Amino acid sequence: MSVAAMEAIGLTRRFGGLVAVNEVNLALHVGELHAVIGPNGAGKSTLTNLLSGELRPSAGKLLLHGAEVGDWPSWRFARAGVGRSFQRTNVLKPMTVRENVRLAAQARLTPLRRYPAVASEEHAPSEAADAALERVGLGGAAHRTAGTLSHGQLRQLEIAMALAAGPTVLLLDEPLAGMGPEESERLALLLKELAADHAVMLIEHDMDVVFAVADRVTVMVDGRVLENGTPEHIRNAASVRDAYLGHAA
Amino acid sequence: MLTVAGRNGTFALGAAALAVAALPLFAEAYYLELASTALVLAMFALSLQLLVGVTGLVSLGHAAFFGVGAYAIHLLGAFGAAPSVLLSLPAAVLLAALAAFAVGALALRTRGFFFLMTTLAFGQMLFFVFHDTPLGGGADGVFVARPSFSLFGLEWVVSRQDRPTVMLLLNLGVLVAMYAGLALLLRTMFGRALLGIRANEHRMRSMGFDTYWLQLGAFTLAGALAGVAGHMWGMTQAFVSPELLAWHRSAEALLMILLGGLGALHGPILGAFAFVGLGDIAGQITERQRLVEGLVILVVVLGLRHGIAGIRLPALRRLPAPAPAAKEAAP
Numbered sequence: 001m002s003v004a005a006m007e008a009i010g011l012t013r014r015f016g017g018l019v020a021v022n023e024v025n026l027a028l029h030v031g032e033l034h035a036v037i038g039p040n041g042a043g044k045s046t047l048t049n050l051l052s053g054e055l056r057p058s059a060g061k062l063l064l065h066g067a068e069v070g071d072w073p074s075w076r077f078a079r080a081g082v083g084r085s086f087q088r089t090n091v092l093k094p095m096t097v098r099e100n101v102r103l104a105a106q107a108r109l110t111p112l113r114r115y116p117a118v119a120s121e122e123h124a125p126s127e128a129a130d131a132a133l134e135r136v137g138l139g140g141a142a143h144r145t146a147g148t149l150s151h152g153q154l155r156q157l158e159i160a161m162a163l164a165a166g167p168t169v170l171l172l173d174e175p176l177a178g179m180g181p182e183e184s185e186r187l188a189l190l191l192k193e194l195a196a197d198h199a200v201m202l203i204e205h206d207m208d209v210v211f212a213v214a215d216r217v218t219v220m221v222d223g224r225v226l227e228n229g230t231p232e233h234i235r236n237a238a239s240v241r242d243a244y245l246g247h248a249a
Numbered sequence: 250m251l252t253v254a255g256r257n258g259t260f261a262l263g264a265a266a267l268a269v270a271a272l273p274l275f276a277e278a279y280y281l282e283l284a285s286t287a288l289v290l291a292m293f294a295l296s297l298q299l300l301v302g303v304t305g306l307v308s309l310g311h312a313a314f315f316g317v318g319a320y321a322i323h324l325l326g327a328f329g330a331a332p333s334v335l336l337s338l339p340a341a342v343l344l345a346a347l348a349a350f351a352v353g354a355l356a357l358r359t360r361g362f363f364f365l366m367t368t369l370a371f372g373q374m375l376f377f378v379f380h381d382t383p384l385g386g387g388a389d390g391v392f393v394a395r396p397s398f399s400l401f402g403l404e405w406v407v408s409r410q411d412r413p414t415v416m417l418l419l420n421l422g423v424l425v426a427m428y429a430g431l432a433l434l435l436r437t438m439f440g441r442a443l444l445g446i447r448a449n450e451h452r453m454r455s456m457g458f459d460t461y462w463l464q465l466g467a468f469t470l471a472g473a474l475a476g477v478a479g480h481m482w483g484m485t486q487a488f489v490s491p492e493l494l495a496w497h498r499s500a501e502a503l504l505m506i507l508l509g510g511l512g513a514l515h516g517p518i519l520g521a522f523a524f525v526g527l528g529d530i531a532g533q534i535t536e537r538q539r540l541v542e543g544l545v546i547l548v549v550v551l552g553l554r555h556g557i558a559g560i561r562l563p564a565l566r567r568l569p570a571p572a573p574a575a576k577e578a579a580p
Contacts (some may be wrong), residue, residue, distance in 0.1 A: 054455065078457030090455075092448035094250035103445050106438055107457030115439035125438075165457060 003066045005030050005199035006051060006082070006169050010060035013046055020046040022223035023060065028169060033195035035202045035210045038220035044203045045087055047220070048173045051201070052084040053077035064169070078107055083167030085158035087174045087203075093147035097138060097157055100146050101129035105164040125164075132164035137186055152179040159187065163194075170200045176209060188213055211235065219243070250444060251302045253432050253514045262428075262515055269421055273414040281413035282485075287525035288420035289482045292427055293498075294505040294517030296474035299431060301503065302511050303440070304467045305447030309365050309499045310352065310372025314345040314472035316494030318479025320379055321345075322393045323386055323489055331394035334484065338396070341480035342473045348375065349472020353465045372496055380491035390490025393483055416485045423481055424518070427474060432514060443467050507550055510558030519557040523549075 004027035013021040021043045028034050036044050049055040050062065053074035062070040064080060072080075092100050105125035106114055117123060133139045136156040141149065146157060159175050172191070176184045184206075192213045194200055204210050210217065210231070217234040219226045227237050234240055254262060272284055293315050300306040321341035325332045332340075352375075356367040379385030398405040407415050434440045445453045446460050454460050483489045492498075501524070502517070509520025524542075531541035553559055 052455065073454070073459075075454045075457050075459045078455060084455065086452075086455075090449065090452050092445050092452060094448050095445065099441065103441060103453070103458075104456045106442070115437065115442065117438050118433075118436045161456065 002029070004028060004063070005065060006201075007063040007066075008047075008051065008060065009063070011047075011050055011057050011062060012059040013043075013050055013055055014058045019223050021050060024220070024223075024225050026218060026225070026228075028199040028201050030168060030199045031196060032215045033191060033200045033202060033213055034216045034218065035204060035214035036218045036220060037204065037207070037210055038226075041222075042220040043223040044220055045173055046223075048084065048087075048171050048201070048203060051169075052082055052171055075107075078165060078167075081108075081166070081168040082171065083162035083165050083169065084171040085155075085162045085173055085175050087177070089151070089154040089158060091146045091154060091157055091161070093145070095146055096142070097144050097146050097149065097160075098126075098129055098133065098142040100157060101132050101160050101164045102126055104161040105129050105132070105166075108165045128164050128166065129160075132160040135163060135190065136160045137183065152183050155179050156183065156187070159190075168198060170194060170198050172200065173203045174205065175202070176204060176206060184209070250448065251298075251435070251512055251514060253435055258515070262518075266421060266425055270418060273417065278413045281417045283525065283529055285413070285417050285420050285485050287522045288417070288424050289478055289485060290502070290505065290525060291518040291521035292420075292424050292478035292481060293475055294502045294509070294521045295424070295427055295431065295514075296471050296478060297499075297502045298506055298514065298517045299443075299467055299471040299474065301506055302514070302516065303435065303447060304443045304464055305450070306357075306464065306468070307365055307503070308356075308368040308468075309496055309503075310356070310368030310370075310375075311471070311475055311502060312496065312498035313352070313372040313375040313494045314349050314475035315479040315482070315498065316379060316489075316491070317348050317375065318342070318345045318476030319483035319489040319493050320385060321476070321480060322396060322483040323391055324384075326394055331397045333399045334396040335400060336396075337484070338477065338480050341476045341483075343476075345476020345479065346469050346473035349475075350465070350469045353468030353472070357461060357464050357468060369496055369499075372494065372499060376491055376494040376496070379494060385491055388491060390488060390492070392488050395487050396484050420481055420485065423477065427477065428515065428518065431474075435514065439463075439466070504546060506556075508546055508556055510556030512555055513558035516556050516558040523557055 006028040008024055008026040011021060011024045012019065024047060036047065038044055046055065050057055053072050053076065057070050061068060064082065069077070092103070102125045105128035109125070130142070133142055136159050138153060138156045138160055141153060149157060155175055155178060159172065162170055176187055179187065188209050191200060191202060195215065202214065214231050216229070217231050218228045219234060219240050221243050226243055227234055227240050269284055272281055297308070297311045300308055318341040321344045322337050325337055325340055352368065352371040356364055356371060359367050380388050398407065442453070442458055442463055446463060450460050479493065482493065505520035505524050506517045508523055509518065510516030527542055527545055528538060531538045535541055
């Protein structure tokens with residue numbers, strides 16, 4: 001396979017004596033939906049924070065399109081095409097839904113195009129914002145204040161914000177948690193669709209969704225990668241059954 | 250989130266500006282000078298609003314840049330006769346902007362309470378530069394030659410009698426220009442990004458905004474605008490003193506913002522006028538001026554959550570709205 005869009009090699013993050021992420025190897029490829037599963041405290045969110053530059057690795061390498069990016073600040077990741085959503089909703093609450101997404105789209109422009117222009121309806125980021133909102137099914141709520149959205153809508157907004165910047169790598173930290181079944185299904189389809197031309201990493205607890213959409217699954221336990229492979233392989237792996245899925249699976 | 254006055258609000262602000270401009274037709278010189286003071290302090294508080302209300306940075310060192318702008322006139326005086334305002338104003342802006350850039354570059358490495366204390370410390374440092382070194386011309390302050398209205402050897406000489414009127418109109422013009430400029434700035438993507446930082450700085454960073462440089466840009470611009478205000482103060486008073494840079498001036502400007510409304514761009518302007526008016530009235534009726542000021546401000550802050558700018562006339566609200574969609578479309 002070609003160079004991975006994003007690759008972690010021996011990636012490690014320590015918090016004092018706790019090793020939250022321990023020598024993790026992971027490769028995200030464009031055209032692939034890579035699910036990361038594991039029990040609470042397995043280090044999945046820490047991994048997302050490492051891959052998006054929120055946290056610096058304690059050891060190991062992080063490559064973006066083959067270039068070392070472990071020491072970049074988080075804003076450079078976003079500009080280089082790494083989009084992410086947060087597990088705990090993290091939006092600009094006093095602003096409208098559309099403005100939230102428009103700012104995300106704006107961030108990818110070069111500084112000279114980014115700042116001087118008056119934010120108008122016809123501006124390119126506005127169009128990108130509207131497209132992203134339509135895609136996640138939030139077009140009707142564009143003019144609402146983000147702080148007034150329901151929990152499920154906020155999850156949709158998170159994904160729209162990640163999408164609007166036109167990323168190549170998408171890191172989605174439990175994007176479906178708290179969504180109604182209908183929206184959940186719609187977004188699972190969207191994720192599958194996005195995986196065609198993005199490298200998607202999906203952290204998700206709902207195993208039905210994971211096994212329905214994932215091309216590849218990594219299982220994490222206690223900060224380490226326990227198993228990595230196709231959904232079929234994971235479903236049948238004895239180690240995973242023992243550690244995580246339970247014997248019923 | 251910080252809002253800019255809509256059509257009705259802008260109309261009301263315009264009417265108020267006209268009323269101020271009409272003051273020379275009937276008011277005594279004392280009130281013209283008082284209004285000039287309010288206009289200059291309104292510029293100063295407005296420049297601070299760019300940090301507090303827009304970007305979400307509360308600074309206690311902002312008066313330093315106000316003072317640097319005022320002292321620019323004194324420093325230019327070293328080169329001979331009164332400089333043209335066309336020279337002294339840009340010089341004040343440049344000096345204040347440089348000072349703000351330097352202070353901001355260091356202070357913006359901290360946040361919240363620590364940012365407040367760092368800006369306070371840098372502000373006091375600049376205060377002592379002008380208080381204790383020959384640069385400032387003395388701890389008691391120094392008279393400065395008023396910048397002249399001259400261009401290429403042509404000079405418009407303003408008589409002592411006309412001066413309060415001329416300064417009032419000039420200060421009004423500068424304040425209107427500053428307000429209009431900031432209102433426009435808030436509509437640009439730069440302005441939207443600053444508002445985004447106030448709403449959620451962490452998220453702005455993860456969306457790809459280098460928030461440090463954005464905040465430094467806002468800090469420098471706010472300092473430059475405070476320099477404009479300081480320059481207009483020096484030009485109006487023909488006297489500058491280290492006290493202009495003192496931290497309690499920064500605190501007063503914060504109070505004006507709180508009084509006028511933290512959530513509206515025009516809040517500081519209302520707050521400055523209320524503050525100056527209140528001080529004058531309190532001074533006339535009692536020797537305990539500060540006590541009256543303090544009590545009134547306490548009541549206003551407790552009673553009006555959105556400051557004076559948040560007061561709405563109930564009768565106007567019941568008028569049929571022009572279009573229901575208009576409210577939704579407001580940013």
